[in-house]
Every structure is written in structure tokens, then in C-alpha cells.
Amino acid sequence: MLLISGTTVGAAYISAHTDLLGNVFGQQSRTTKEAYDTVVDNGKGGTTVTMPSREYVAVDEAQAEKLVEPYVEDLNITRKIGDYTLTIINNISDGNAGVLSLKLENPNGIKAIHADEGTNEAKGAYFTQDRDFYFYLEGADESLVADKMTIDSKKSSDTCYYLYSSYVCSAKNTDLKFHLEQYGKPVSELKDNDMATQKEDIALGIGKMPLTSAVNPENNKEQFAYSAISLSLNLANGFGLDDEIQKEDGQTFVDPYYLKKLVLKYKDGSEYTVLDENVDNTNYLCGEMENGDTIKIVFNRMVDWSQVETLVVNDVEISVQ
Structure with missing residues (x-):
């Protein structure tokens, strides 16, 4: 293609x-x-x-x-799961976020996952009750990884899905693993005490793409971190939201709700509006899952940060260079 x-x-x-x-x-x-x-x-x-x-x-x-090609890791790891064949094709990660590409095949038709253009626009593909397996991403020490899975609706067919998982990691530079469980029968037939018949953790390694950290000069703590594919924002550090963000026992809790607008302004005068009212140009966005103070975003296009002049977060504009 x-x-x-x-x-x-x-x-x-x-x-x-x-x-x-x-x-x-x-x-x-x-x-x-x-x-x-x-x-x-x-x-x-x-x-x-x-x-x-x-x-x-x-x-x-x-x-x-x-920006991207040198850091794509070709994996081509295949597993048979009953009538299904699952292939982990490749992965690209900056240690903070990334994208994993998968292929799922079944000559009798794909029934384990529901995916179409509608799920691409909404919250992503999801597993059905007809599945007899389940998989998810996880970091080292069981640190959380959240993702949104989309489908190539043009290339995929009833018997072969090409899937893309845009994910964010709660821990930086973690050893990513692909956790696969098999149940031996559809989950709709499982009883409360039924356990997975097979479990496997497939090592995917640590992301190779460079990630740059920018600190707030007022406290010398990380304010944001970026790569060609992702951005993380510590919204409780210098973005004018300190009084709004909920805090409890010294712990901050940042919800994506706090991020109203995000724009990258380039040196040539062009802009990449990542988020705004009724605008969403992300592949995936998630609030911090464990530390509670960070929003992490997978872009829907590549970003050359050497050409970015300023970062606009809500009403705050910060020089990148």
C-alpha cells in the first residue's frame, strides 16, 4: 500500500x-x-x-x-490462540508513550474484538464477550499503561484486523511488556472461580526514541517532556492551575478536564492545534494514572520540536527554545 x-x-x-x-x-x-x-x-x-x-x-x-524511522522496533512476534493468530508487528516508544502495531487473524472471522471507524472516533476498539483471550500492556513492577486501540478500516477485513495501540506509561523508561491471557473458552461461559488457562508476559523493552525534559526555572522541577510523538504536561507546575487542581494529603489529582487548549506554534508562523473547544487532534490523551499530576498525549502527527517556538497551554505561553 x-x-x-x-x-x-x-x-x-x-x-x-x-x-x-x-x-x-x-x-x-x-x-x-x-x-x-x-x-x-x-x-x-x-x-x-x-x-x-x-x-x-x-x-x-x-x-x-x-524523527521516527530510526526508532521503530520491528518485533514480528506471533502467538497462536485457538483459531486466532496474533502478531505483534512493531513498536515505537520514547519511554513515556508510544504506539504498538498488531495483526489479529482468524479464518472464521474476528469476533473477539469490536473495532470500526466508530470506535476509532470514540474510545477505541474493545474486547467482546465472545473472546477467549485478553491482552494489555504493562510496565515494570506492574506499573500502569493506558491505551486506545484503533483499526486500519481500509486494509482490515472480516478475518484480519490491523490494529494500532496508542499508549502512555505511568512510569518513564519502563520495561514494557505485553500481557496475554488465554481462557480456553469464551468469557461469557466463565464462572466466577475460573482462571486463565495460560498467561504470558512478552518483553517489548524500553523505548529508544529520545525524550526531552523541560524544567520550570522557578522550582527546577519538570514542567513538560516531549518527543516527536508525544508530550507530557505537569499541569500543577507553572500553568496557572495550581489553585484549581484538587489536592489531597499532598497528592495532586489532574484530570484531562483541566486542559482546555493546547497549541504548538512553529517558527514559520504555522500552528498545530492539539486541543481546543470541539477540537481533538490527539491519538490518545490520558491523565496520570499513579502520580496524579501529569497529562500525557500521543500526537496524531509527527512533531519536529526544533521548529517549535512556543507551547500554549490554556492561557499560558511558554518558549520551547
Whole structure:
């Protein structure tokens, strides 16, 4: 499959990681959409919610080769799970966040996971009650890893899903592992005392992509950290939210609700609006799962931070250089 570059009409960016880069940081199987209202089931007759606009840009060949390609780890780890074949294709991580690409096959059809364009826009693919297995990501010492799993809706079929897990880690530079459990029968048939018949932790290692930390000069503590694929923000440190953020017994609790606006302003005058009212140009965003003071984001495009001049967080503008 070819990924058409936005730089030259008719040109194509082709690499061993075209599908990964195109699905996660480009326009492959994803279409820019304006914000729209829709009715969702709230158990009380439905309620109207606004789905945010999403903008996707073409993969820039020079950026990809410089910023991302050198750090993609090709894994190609395969496991048989009954009628299913699961392949962990590759992983890219900066130790703070990352993306894992997977392939799930079953000649009789994929019933264990529900994934489509609708789940891509919402909270991601999810396991069904027809599954007889389960998997998730975990850090060293069982530190938490949260993710959103999306599907390449164009390349996938009823018998083969190409999936992409955009994840954030609660612990930096942790030894990531892929935890796989098998049950021997559908979970809908399991009884309360039934346990997994097989468990395996597949080592994925520590992310290789460079992560840069920026400190608040007033207290010399990390204010934000960034790479070409992610950004973490300590919202309780210098973003004007100290009085708003809930604190309990010295522990801060940061909810994504506190992040109203996030914009990267480039030196050439262009901008990447990551978040704003009815705008969501992230692959995944999650509040800190253990430390309680940080928001972590996986971008929906590659970012060359050498070209970023300022970072705008709500009403606070910070120089990056």
C-alpha cells in the first residue's frame, strides 16, 4: 500500500513502516472531519453530544526518516490462540508513550474484538464477550499503561484486523511488556472461580526514541517532556492551575478536564492545534494514572520540536527554545 505524500503531487512515501506511520501519524484510513452533534445512549432516552473535529496531515518523508524511522522496533512476534493468530508487528516508544502495531487473524472471522471507524472516533476498539483471550500492556513492577486501540478500516477485513495501540506509561523508561491471557473458552461461559488457562508476559523493552525534559526555572522541577510523538504536561507546575487542581494529603489529582487548549506554534508562523473547544487532534490523551499530576498525549502527527517556538497551554505561553 502506498502512502501519498502531501509535498509533491503524485509522489509516494514508501517504507517498511508505511502502514504504521500512515495510520498513526498520517492520513491512511483516516479522514479529516468537522465537529458534529450526535445522540448517544445515556440510559435515560439519549443525550446530544458534540464530537470534536479531527484533522489529519500527510506523512512528511523527510520528517519520518529523521524523527521516527530510526526508532521503530520491528518485533514480528506471533502467538497462536485457538483459531486466532496474533502478531505483534512493531513498536515505537520514547519511554513515556508510544504506539504498538498488531495483526489479529482468524479464518472464521474476528469476533473477539469490536473495532470500526466508530470506535476509532470514540474510545477505541474493545474486547467482546465472545473472546477467549485478553491482552494489555504493562510496565515494570506492574506499573500502569493506558491505551486506545484503533483499526486500519481500509486494509482490515472480516478475518484480519490491523490494529494500532496508542499508549502512555505511568512510569518513564519502563520495561514494557505485553500481557496475554488465554481462557480456553469464551468469557461469557466463565464462572466466577475460573482462571486463565495460560498467561504470558512478552518483553517489548524500553523505548529508544529520545525524550526531552523541560524544567520550570522557578522550582527546577519538570514542567513538560516531549518527543516527536508525544508530550507530557505537569499541569500543577507553572500553568496557572495550581489553585484549581484538587489536592489531597499532598497528592495532586489532574484530570484531562483541566486542559482546555493546547497549541504548538512553529517558527514559520504555522500552528498545530492539539486541543481546543470541539477540537481533538490527539491519538490518545490520558491523565496520570499513579502520580496524579501529569497529562500525557500521543500526537496524531509527527512533531519536529526544533521548529517549535512556543507551547500554549490554556492561557499560558511558554518558549520551547
